[in-house]
Amino acid sequence: MTSPFRGIRVARLIIALVLVTVGGCSHTPRFADAVGALPPLSGAEEAAAADQPAVDLLALDEAMRRFLVHYAPRDAHPQRRLTSLHEALRGAGTLGLQYDPFADGSAREVFHRGTANCLGYANLFVAMAREAGLDARFQWLEVRPQWSHLGDRVARGLHVNVMVRLPDGNRYMVDIDPLQPGDVAGTHLLRDHEAAALHYNNLAVDAMEAGDMGLAWRESMRALRLAPDMAQLWVNVGVLYRHAEREDIAEEAWLRALELDSRERSAMNNLVLLYSRQGRDSERQRWEYALRQHRDSSPWYHASLAQHAGAQENWTAALAHYQRALKLLPDDSQLLKEAALVELRLGHNGRAEALLKRALAAASLDRDVRALEGKLRVLQQARAQPPERSNTRM
Numbered sequence: 001m002t003s004p005f006r007g008i009r010v011a012r013l014i015i016a017l018v019l020v021t022v023g024g025c026s027h028t029p030r031f032a033d034a035v036g037a038l039p040p041l042s043g044a045e046e047a048a049a050a051d052q053p054a055v056d057l058l059a060l061d062e063a064m065r066r067f068l069v070h071y072a073p074r075d076a077h078p079q080r081r082l083t084s085l086h087e088a089l090r091g092a093g094t095l096g097l098q099y100d101p102f103a104d105g106s107a108r109e110v111f112h113r114g115t116a117n118c119l120g121y122a123n124l125f126v127a128m129a130r131e132a133g134l135d136a137r138f139q140w141l142e143v144r145p146q147w148s149h150l151g152d153r154v155a156r157g158l159h160v161n162v163m164v165r166l167p168d169g170n171r172y173m174v175d176i177d178p179l180q181p182g183d184v185a186g187t188h189l190l191r192d193h194e195a196a197a198l199h200y201n202n203l204a205v206d207a208m209e210a211g212d213m214g215l216a217w218r219e220s221m222r223a224l225r226l227a228p229d230m231a232q233l234w235v236n237v238g239v240l241y242r243h244a245e246r247e248d249i250a251e252e253a254w255l256r257a258l259e260l261d262s263r264e265r266s267a268m269n270n271l272v273l274l275y276s277r278q279g280r281d282s283e284r285q286r287w288e289y290a291l292r293q294h295r296d297s298s299p300w301y302h303a304s305l306a307q308h309a310g311a312q313e314n315w316t317a318a319l320a321h322y323q324r325a326l327k328l329l330p331d332d333s334q335l336l337k338e339a340a341l342v343e344l345r346l347g348h349n350g351r352a353e354a355l356l357k358r359a360l361a362a363a364s365l366d367r368d369v370r371a372l373e374g375k376l377r378v379l380q381q382a383r384a385q386p387p388e389r390s391n392t393r394m
Contacts, residue, residue, distance in 0.1 A: 031228045031256060038224075038237070041217045041244050057106040057196050058127040064111050065131065067095070072132040078166045081132050086174055089124065097121065099177045104202045118160050119198060121176035125162045126195075129174075138190035139163040139173065144183050144334075145300045160198065163189060173365075182334040185300055197227035201236060208240055216240055231261035238270060247274060265294055299329035303338065315345045333362040337372065344379075353379055 071088035072081045088094040096114065103115040107127035110116040116124060122138055129136035141159040161175040190198075204219035220237050227233060238253030251274060257267040268287045275284035295301050306321035322339035329335060336359035343352035356379065360372040 030260070031234075032225075034256065035221065035224045035228050038221070039246075039249065041213050041240070041246075055106055057123050057199060058130075058192070059106065059108060060127055060131055061108055064108065064128065067111075068128055068132050072128070074133045078134060078168075082129070082134060082164055082166065082172060082174075085128060085132060085134075086125070089121075089128075090176070097124075097176065102206075104199060104206075106199075116176055118175070118177060119195070119202065122160050122162050122195065123199070125174055126192075129162070129164060135165045136174075137163050137165075138192070138195040140188055140190050141179060141184050142186045143179060144185040145298070145304070160190070160195065182338075193226045194230060197223040197230060197233060199223075200226070201233055204240070205236065208243065213240070213244055229260055231257040231264045231267070234260065235264065235266045235270065238267070242270070242274070247278070250274065263294055265291065268294070297328065299325040299332065299335060302328070303335060306338070306342070310342065315342055318342045319346065331358075331362045333359045333364070333368060333372070336362060337375075340375075349379065349383055353383065 067088070068085070071094065072085040074081075076084065089097050095111070097110070098115045099117070099121075100115040101117050103110070103113070103117050103120055105113060105116065105120040105123070107124040110120045110124040126136045126138060139161050141161060143159060159179055161173055161178075164172045164174060166172070200219045200223035204216045204223060207213075207216035207219060217240060220233070220240055223230075223233050224237065234253045234257035238250040238257070241247075241253060242250040251271070254267040254270050254274075257264045268291050271287045272284055272291065275281070275287070302321045302325035306318040306325065309315075309318035309321060319339065319342045322335065322342060325335050326332075326339060336355050340352040340355035340359065343349075343355060353376065356372060356376045360369065360376060363369045363372055
């Protein structure tokens with residue numbers, strides 16, 4: 001029977017119910033000692049196996065350096081280097097890299113294999129861009145969550161891409177499978193060791209799904225030793241110990257994740273399931289209440305309700321939900337644009353124009369700015385035209 005306790009891979013997956021969100025990270029690890037205190041799972045090799053040196057995920061070989069010299073030479077303009085590198089990696093006539101949601105790997109593995117998921121491609125692009133003299137960094141994106149119309153189920157996604165800052169100060173996102181702008185709920189930069197931890201987390205989840213708990217435990221330890229203050233790693237370690245029927249350790253791991261990130265929804269979900277199994281009703285009720293509070297305080301929950309109402313053409317209800325979302329997140333360009341479209345449906349052109357202006361002021365990506373400028377221009381032109389006269393005499 002499939003367990004309700006689940007781990008996640010970082011590869012733009014959308015999973016219902018138990019999902020890891022973006023956790024808080026501090027510069028000084030708080031829980032490094034706690035990692036060493038975790039007991040090895042039954043059937044795992046000696047704990048020393050987790051101390052094996054991690055692979056250098058960003059290392060290049062001579063073939064990769066020759067590729068760079070040909071397609072992104074250091075004497076080229078930075079903008080040209082960036083564009084040429086991305087086109088060369090993805091182009092059918094060059095490397096022709098293909099997207100595969102389960103194709104993890106180091107920069108070298110991805111380059112020679114020819115397939116990558118979001119994290120594998122980020123490893124490759126960061127390594128090669130830096131070798132080409134560009135300032136490239138890993139970036140974490142949380143996909144906008146979607147709730148059911150009853151608010152009892154939520155689907156969330158996680159994604160990693162690359163942020164490149166050019167000498168002129170302009171920033172560019174590079175991606176093998178780009179998200180739509182409206183699908184992004186939040187972003188932050190990752191340090192190299194955090195991105196490496198996510199790589200080993202993926203390997204741990206793969207091993208767990210294959211039933212190899214010893215390998216899953218070792219890869220989990222690699223991940224946690226690299227980034228002991230990433231809440232989502234503790235969530236997945238808890239899932240691993242729960243599969244091994246060590247509910248005491250699983251509970252500690254999920255509570256630790258919540259210490260790091262008090263809004264860690266997946267940890268709350270897993271504790272509710274655990275306490276339900278154990279008959280610990282008061283603790284279960286505490287975390288069920290916390291989940292409801294988390295849901296009700298999320299602008300994306302209210303936006304989901306607005307979308308459900310819009311699908312029923314109940315535009316008055318949709319507008320009320322968007323207004324609630326905007327009280328929680330007043331400067332989100334996507335929410336402002338969606339609310340403006342509902343105002344248009346209701347015939348409130350002046351309010352729609354005001355919302356589009358706010359959305360335009362809040363937009364950060366060039367493509368968003370251009371799209372909003374176009375919508376605003378069309379609306380302003382329509383409002384400037386006098387109403388058509390009817391030829392029919394009353």
